[in-house]
Amino acid sequence: MCGIIGIVGKSPVNQGLYDGLTVLQHRGQDAAGIMTSDGDRLHLRKDNGLVRDVFHTRHMLRLKGNMGIGHVRYPTAGCSSSAESQPFYVNSPYGISLAHNGNLTNADTLKGDMFREDLRHINTNSDSEILLNVFAHELQRQGKLRIDEGDVFEAVTRVHKRVRGAYAAVAMIIGYGIVAFRDKHGIRPLAIGRRETPQGTEWTVASETVAVDALGFERVRDLEPGEAVFIDVDGNFHSRQCAEGSVYSPCIFEYVYFARPDSIIDGISVYKARLRMGERLARKILREWPQHDIDVVIPIPDTSRTSALQLSYELGVLYREGFIKNRYIGRTFIMPGQKQRKKSVRQKLNAIGLEFRGKNVLLVDDSIVRGTTSKQIIQMARDAGANKVYFASAAPPVRYPNVYGIDMPTTAELIGHGRDDKQIAEAIGADWLIYQDLDDLISAVLYKDNKKVRQFDTSVFSGEYPTGDVTPEYLKQLEQCRSDGAKETRDLEEGVTIDLHNSE
Numbered sequence: 001m002c003g004i005i006g007i008v009g010k011s012p013v014n015q016g017l018y019d020g021l022t023v024l025q026h027r028g029q030d031a032a033g034i035m036t037s038d039g040d041r042l043h044l045r046k047d048n049g050l051v052r053d054v055f056h057t058r059h060m061l062r063l064k065g066n067m068g069i070g071h072v073r074y075p076t077a078g079c080s081s082s083a084e085s086q087p088f089y090v091n092s093p094y095g096i097s098l099a100h101n102g103n104l105t106n107a108d109t110l111k112g113d114m115f116r117e118d119l120r121h122i123n124t125n126s127d128s129e130i131l132l133n134v135f136a137h138e139l140q141r142q143g144k145l146r147i148d149e150g151d152v153f154e155a156v157t158r159v160h161k162r163v164r165g166a167y168a169a170v171a172m173i174i175g176y177g178i179v180a181f182r183d184k185h186g187i188r189p190l191a192i193g194r195r196e197t198p199q200g201t202e203w204t205v206a207s208e209t210v211a212v213d214a215l216g217f218e219r220v221r222d223l224e225p226g227e228a229v230f231i232d233v234d235g236n237f238h239s240r241q242c243a244e245g246s247v248y249s250p251c252i253f254e255y256v257y258f259a260r261p262d263s264i265i266d267g268i269s270v271y272k273a274r275l276r277m278g279e280r281l282a283r284k285i286l287r288e289w290p291q292h293d294i295d296v297v298i299p300i301p302d303t304s305r306t307s308a309l310q311l312s313y314e315l316g317v318l319y320r321e322g323f324i325k326n327r328y329i330g331r332t333f334i335m336p337g338q339k340q341r342k343k344s345v346r347q348k349l350n351a352i353g354l355e356f357r358g359k360n361v362l363l364v365d366d367s368i369v370r371g372t373t374s375k376q377i378i379q380m381a382r383d384a385g386a387n388k389v390y391f392a393s394a395a396p397p398v399r400y401p402n403v404y405g406i407d408m409p410t411t412a413e414l415i416g417h418g419r420d421d422k423q424i425a426e427a428i429g430a431d432w433l434i435y436q437d438l439d440d441l442i443s444a445v446l447y448k449d450n451k452k453v454r455q456f457d458t459s460v461f462s463g464e465y466p467t468g469d470v471t472p473e474y475l476k477q478l479e480q481c482r483s484d485g486a487k488e489t490r491d492l493e494e495g496v497t498i499d500l501h502n503s504e
Ligand SMILES: O=P(O)(O)OC[C@H]1O[C@H](OP(=O)(O)OP(=O)(O)O)[C@H](O)[C@@H]1O
Pocket: 257, 300, 301, 302, 303, 304, 330, 331, 332, 333, 334, 365, 366, 367, 368, 369, 370, 371, 372, 373, 374
């Protein structure tokens, strides 16, 4: 997952973009970047690392201008070189930069078309560079010296006709403004905020409402699937539906794990959805094991806390924080390699002995993906003296790859693939394991908050891909180039790619 943000302001936006990226950090820890526009000049700083490490005072001073976009990256295509960090830039037409969250499913075809038909060179293996070039080509094709919002929307309409997969994007056109658009399934989130100042109205577009809140903007609404909004340099807001047959199918895994609980995605509170997940899972436990002997419910920090709390309440069993999280270690699941992920679990969490000694503990996590966390945590609970260690997952088993912006491309890496619940329990070392049912998860998220959302992208649980273009051949090819093993070899072979547009 990545985090994106754009601001059209009435005063310098560098600090706002930085602050916005900081609260979107949980969506991508590998790289960060900001590009601002100051009159007819663009300023860029991007590199590998966390937001706080990438931007120093000297970079912030150079990021001048009242309009800009930013990105935090969790790679799902290409490699993790700083050259593939975002925003990307093309000089023609007009000078355009773009930041993207998601993953294109027809990137290879598009790349070929770009070269053969559009005569454009793509310098990296990033699908986001392709998305930018498709947009740039479609804008250029109109052959205008000066453009207006109609031309921008026409270009986005044509992008939707060519591009498949998941894309929530913000693009900045020098001298004109910022355009934001969302694929016709609305798989990745994108929210709009506005702020009144004595100088006039300022606008922001960001992956999650937490960024809108943190910057002191007022939440306006989410972009609709297939919709584009264009905010011109004077702060005028324009919007248009640019795709045919748009159907809301937001990624349900955003609610399970990715998003911050204080965000509201597509009108649905992530926090409330997680509470309901806990509630439904508790009811399932009571149905399946009414005579349970659970002494205490313990969450696996951070994400499972909300659902674990509600689960314990509904179950009528004590909730205890038995694991303490090191606040300086980030999310382990989105780390690039399995070795690093494994090592980080132990660095990140430590058990409080007295909560485990002689007790039957129910550990609750939001999801089990590769089993990296659950396996080690269960062992830690045993080492801390637990009598029985039970495990509950607020999401159903993850059994299928994700192709829309979450880096889980290989079925073989998923602990739920090809195993039933009993075999998974054995593999992670649990005495008993319970998963949320998919229907319960859907009803926990759906509820009645937003009537427009009727279905979700549930592909990692169901194997059903809403874009309809994900074939077994595609998945095989994805697995070959993006498995942990393939990534390691490639990073060694490619070494450091020199970036064209970067400054130290
Ligand atoms: O089965 P796995 O492959 O280990 O993946 C699942 C785990 O990874 C995530 O935690 P993470 O540490 O990334 O973030 P968190 O602190 O937000 O819970 C998630 O919350 C689960 O705990």
